[in-house]
Amino acid sequence: MKILEVKGLTKYFGGLAAVKNVDLSLEEGEVLSVVGPNGAGKTTFFNLISGFERPTRGQILFRNEDITNLPAHEIARKGLIRTFQANLTYGDLTVGENIMLGHYGTHRLNLIKEYLERPKRNRFIMDNTRRILNIFGLEQRNAEPAGSLPHGSMRSLEVGYAIAGEPKVLLLDEPVCGMSFSESTKMIETIREMMRQGVSSIMLVEHNMRTVMKYSDRVVVLSYGEKIAEGKPAEIAANPRVIEAYLGEGYVTS
Amino acid sequence: MERFGYKEISFSAVVAFFLIFPVIAAKEPYLLHILIIVAVYTTLVWGLDLLLDCALISCSQIAFWGMGSYTFALLTLKCGWNPWLALIGAGVVPTIMSALLSYSSVNLKTMYWCLFSLVFAVAFHEMLFVWRTFLGGAEGIRGIPKLPLVTSRTEWYYLAFFLLFLIGAVIHQLRGSRIGLILRGVRINEELARSAGISIIRCRLVCLVLANFFAGIMGGFFAAYTGALSPFNLELDAMFFLYVYLIVGGKGSLAGCLAGTALFIFIRELLGPLGIYMPVIYGTIVIIFVTLIPGGLVSLPQRFLSHFERVKAPT
Numbered sequence: 001m002k003i004l005e006v007k008g009l010t011k012y013f014g015g016l017a018a019v020k021n022v023d024l025s026l027e028e029g030e031v032l033s034v035v036g037p038n039g040a041g042k043t044t045f046f047n048l049i050s051g052f053e054r055p056t057r058g059q060i061l062f063r064n065e066d067i068t069n070l071p072a073h074e075i076a077r078k079g080l081i082r083t084f085q086a087n088l089t090y091g092d093l094t095v096g097e098n099i100m101l102g103h104y105g106t107h108r109l110n111l112i113k114e115y116l117e118r119p120k121r122n123r124f125i126m127d128n129t130r131r132i133l134n135i136f137g138l139e140q141r142n143a144e145p146a147g148s149l150p151h152g153s154m155r156s157l158e159v160g161y162a163i164a165g166e167p168k169v170l171l172l173d174e175p176v177c178g179m180s181f182s183e184s185t186k187m188i189e190t191i192r193e194m195m196r197q198g199v200s201s202i203m204l205v206e207h208n209m210r211t212v213m214k215y216s217d218r219v220v221v222l223s224y225g226e227k228i229a230e231g232k233p234a235e236i237a238a239n240p241r242v243i244e245a246y247l248g249e250g251y252v253t254s
Numbered sequence: 255m256e257r258f259g260y261k262e263i264s265f266s267a268v269v270a271f272f273l274i275f276p277v278i279a280a281k282e283p284y285l286l287h288i289l290i291i292v293a294v295y296t297t298l299v300w301g302l303d304l305l306l307d308c309a310l311i312s313c314s315q316i317a318f319w320g321m322g323s324y325t326f327a328l329l330t331l332k333c334g335w336n337p338w339l340a341l342i343g344a345g346v347v348p349t350i351m352s353a354l355l356s357y358s359s360v361n362l363k364t365m366y367w368c369l370f371s372l373v374f375a376v377a378f379h380e381m382l383f384v385w386r387t388f389l390g391g392a393e394g395i396r397g398i399p400k401l402p403l404v405t406s407r408t409e410w411y412y413l414a415f416f417l418l419f420l421i422g423a424v425i426h427q428l429r430g431s432r433i434g435l436i437l438r439g440v441r442i443n444e445e446l447a448r449s450a451g452i453s454i455i456r457c458r459l460v461c462l463v464l465a466n467f468f469a470g471i472m473g474g475f476f477a478a479y480t481g482a483l484s485p486f487n488l489e490l491d492a493m494f495f496l497y498v499y500l501i502v503g504g505k506g507s508l509a510g511c512l513a514g515t516a517l518f519i520f521i522r523e524l525l526g527p528l529g530i531y532m533p534v535i536y537g538t539i540v541i542i543f544v545t546l547i548p549g550g551l552v553s554l555p556q557r558f559l560s561h562f563e564r565v566k567a568p569t
Contacts, residue, residue: 050449076451084449090442093435101439104432105451165450 009058018044020225036222050082051075079168091147102164293414297472301465314371317378318348318466320488322473344474352466382485394484504550
């Protein structure tokens with residue numbers, strides 16, 4: 001079943017098309033990678049889906065509901081949460097507080113329930129924070145300011161922050177960027193563990209081809225804002241258009 | 255610092271000081287008057303500080319304070335409300351107004367919002383002059399009824415500090431709560447907060463509504479206390495002085511804001527004869543604080559105590 005469907009998504013910055021007529025669908029239980037050379041529009045594509053930028057044209061359906069023009073926080077509340085490419089955490093807050101904050105936007109109650117169920121909700125958030133810290137191996141650093149974490153742990157914290165909002169679809173913008181191979185393997189394993197715990201689908205922007213090939217069910221290739229290929233990882237690796245986009249025309253052998 | 259408990263000790267000391275101050279100053283009612291003014295302005299500075307929590311720089315705090323004052327005056331004089339009821343009304347009207355204001359400025363970023371609030375403040379100030387029949391024009395409003403049961407200066411003083419204490423307690427509680435954590439997050443990074451489903455607009459609304467409700471209540475209190483209102487109390491430069499109090503006192507700290515306000519109001523009383531040279535002195539003090547003591551007055555005890563902290567060699 002399609003959980004996320006993108007139809008004819010287009011975004012112009014002035015005269016330049018950053019994303020052009022991209023159609024894409026994300027099935028339930030799937031890991032989809034979006035790859036492409038630098039400047040292919042991958043991050044813009046993410047910004048469009050998560051509501052941080054408004055598309056010029058096109059439509060985004062999440063569980064058959066039009067979310068094209070919803071503000072970012074409402075999209076997040078519906079269960080579509082993204083991470084950022086830059087190391088983005090609340091540097092002055094502690095690691096634990098970061099994860100706590102991840103809950104607050106989405107675990108909301110209406111005014112009456114707020115009074116009746118507040119203690120229950122707070123207890124849940126406490127427990128869940130502890131659980132997420134454990135999953136990402138951050139429990140020892142719980143009380144440290146997030147800004148003092150080393151790069152790898154900070155990336156984990158970012159994903160933990162997104163997980164705290166209980167997303168149905170997780171959009172990860174280069175989650176293992178700048179990590180060592182062992183770190184990135186651990187990270188991806190953790191993310192796959194998330195899929196067993198409620199996250200139904202993951203969309204991934206990634207430069208690390210080894211990660212992409214190993215873990216994604218399907219790969220979409222963007223180049224100059226257009227979708228040039230889509231398919232199983234092995235098919236993509238052999239696709240001449242993809243090789244051309246990455247390496248230039250001269251390297252296409254077949 | 256927990257070992258010293260110096261926060262708790264100094265908090266109790268300050269409360270005790272304010273409680274017994276009227277006894278000490280029984281012969282000096284003017285000092286009580288100054289402290290009442292300190293209480294009123296501290297509320298406004300706290301409001302600005304609360305708005306800074308969600309990255310809003312407001313120029314309209316004085317206008318909302320004035321709105322509270324005028325609401326109180328109109329409700330008691332023209333509608334004949336009980337002054338106590340009118341005091342609540344003085345808080346409610348700015349609250350509603352600020353809710354409307356925040357919904358009409360949903361997409362404005364910090365600096366543009368600042369200009370927006372400036373426009374609102376200027377427009378409000380002009381309205382007071384222009385709408386003469388209703389708001390009294392340049393003469394303002396006189397003969398505003400006092401609050402029943404509050405007669406002597408000492409009683410006014412206690413009421414002022416009771417209100418101040420309540421407002422401080424609410425802000426303190428808010429900062430320690432879920433909303434406080436959300437506000438800190440929003441201030442550090444709005445995008446990250448939005449990505450987790452936190453509504454920036456909602457945060458702004460909470461801060462604006464609370465800050466302006468408090469400003470309105472204190473406005474009503476001020477109107478009842480002085481018995482007369484003049485639009486000249488609501489000049490914009492008063493607004494900028496509030497930021498001076500905030501910076502010198504120490505932003506993000508209730509005690510700091512109180513200390514900064516108290517310091518400057520006493521300076522103003524002492525150096526009042528200097529007249530037009532006052533802004534020069536204000537400016538000098540601000541520059542000294544910004545460059546040398548960026549944490550403000552509130553950071554001074556910590557700085558001082560840190561010289562005496564126990565040193566421990568790594569084991």
